[in-house]
């Protein structure tokens with residue numbers, strides 16, 4: 001029988017530890033490696049530069065690092081992928097994916113909403129890409145001869161929009177589909193099982209899980225990983241081995257953390273849904289009418305992130321963010337503690353305002369990343385903050 005998720009989370013990437021005679025993950029901080037045999041080192045360098053994992057020595061830290069390699073093997077295991085390639089941040093990972101595809105064409109098809117900086121990178125002209133924004137239903141008709149990549153994010157940041165991966169893959173035909181799976185984490189969703197070519201994570205979020213590591217990782221096939229590693233070798237968006245150690249250490253508790261936080265997210269989503277100050281709650285565990293439902297079958301659970309909109313708009317949202325005491329008003333997500341933030345004012349500030357409005361990112365929308373605290377304490381805090389929004393204080397004209 002194939003090993004189950006909780007078992008793999010604890011043991012992935014650690015197969016050789018017993019042979020090595022150690023129990024904890026070894027950390028290799030070398031920036032360079034002694035060359036005892038020049039021909040072998042030359043062969044190792046050639047392998048790394050062409051995107052392969054060197055068999056002998058890493059030669060130099062920008063080419064390969066064994067501690068990072070272990071973490072990559074563990075992520076590949078959890079994603080059901082042949083391999084994975086890790087980067088210094090989620091954005092470095094996405095940039096490398098784009099660059100690795102550019103020789104095939106400059107056209108990218110993407111479905112909004114996506115993470116604000118991802119949207120910005122595609123729109124800003126910083127990279128020579130030409131983007132067509134599609135809906136989940138118009139991906140097929142948006143693909144062109146020169147399309148090199150289809151990008152979706154599911155659940156999407158910040159509206160939790162769930163996009164059917166298999167349907168997008170079918171529409172994309174021969175074009176590889178990249179799924180930003182950060183919100184689900186491999187504990188809840190494995191996009192490659194539905195035909196995606198790349199599963200991308202901001203490792204800064206659930207994978208790291210403790211708010212102290214910035215990282216990115218892409219799970220994919222060996223064929224698609226080679227150009228990604230070539231980009232990493234040439235541009236240097238490396239994950240530091242200490243960060244890889246922390247990420248790998250955190251993977252062992254990933255399914256436990258996600259399950260616990262997901263339970264609390266469900267409790268909070270239902271509480272918010274019934275609150276008079278709230279106009280709508282966006283959560284993969286609630287249907288369009290706000291009733292609890294099973295999430296899309298591509299997900300093992302609805303996850304630990306939700307968004308909600310306040311009837312009082314921007315002022316009410318600002319009030320909630322500034323009134324929470326236990327919950328931390330901060331961007332980012334997937335940490336041990338619960339974070340709340342205002343997408344239109346912060347994470348998605350760089351996105352075209354019209355596109356934001358079309359994606360449902362209104363001025364009254366807040367995003368909540370639920371952590372590991374007791375849900376009763378979380379609701380006590382969130383509830384008092386949302387109660388204040390029932391009658392948002394109006395600015396009264398001077399003298400009135």
Ligand SMILES: *Cc1c(COP(=O)(O)O)cnc(C)c1O
Pocket residue numbers: 089090091092115118153157180182183201202203204205214215216
């Ligand atoms: C945070 C985030 C990113 C960017 O990751 P960084 O590690 O901050 O570079 C990309 N996609 C999603 C969905 C995110 O939430």
